[in-house]
Amino acid sequence: MVHHGAGLRRLTKDEELVEQLKQDYRNAPISDADRAMLDYAIKLTLEPWNMDKREVENLRGYNFDDAAILDINQITGYYNFVNRLADGLGVELEDYWDE
Template identity: 55%
Template sequence: MEHHGAALHLLVKDESFVEQLKQDYKDANITEKEEAILDYAVKLTRKPNSVHDNDIQNLRDKGCTDQEILDVCQITSYFNFVNRMAEGLGVQLEK
């Protein structure tokens, strides 16, 4: 969260928004589409075997294109992979 939060802060230049996302994105000032994307990313991260067709349809219903859904799935999966590799090898973040 800290590392990616810092990168997000550089992109959006709104520290309070980034902090709100880190605390609880459901209370942040985001669109329904963005919330659906984050819900999906959380579900894919925490319980990947619980993702079903209705989750994909929900993203479509909130305005996501198939390309956006693929992007979210790939980015979420990639970060999960990298984080697990780093944690599994005991890699420490630079400070």
């Protein structure tokens, strides 16, 4: 998962923000909508059996439309899937991610 942080560093050019997100996104200087999106992704990752329409309605309260909610859901699910495959196979990071 280190390479996700590296990509975010390149995208934002904000090392401090990336570190804050890494430590605890709830204390990072992000919008309430971004925090709600991450809350949704965390719950979907850690407690998928506890998800219900309240989580979707909460995102709608932050002006996420159905397409955005679907994107959040699918991207979260995809990365959970891929990371579990990589972790389960012991896949290691390619050298270029260290650059």
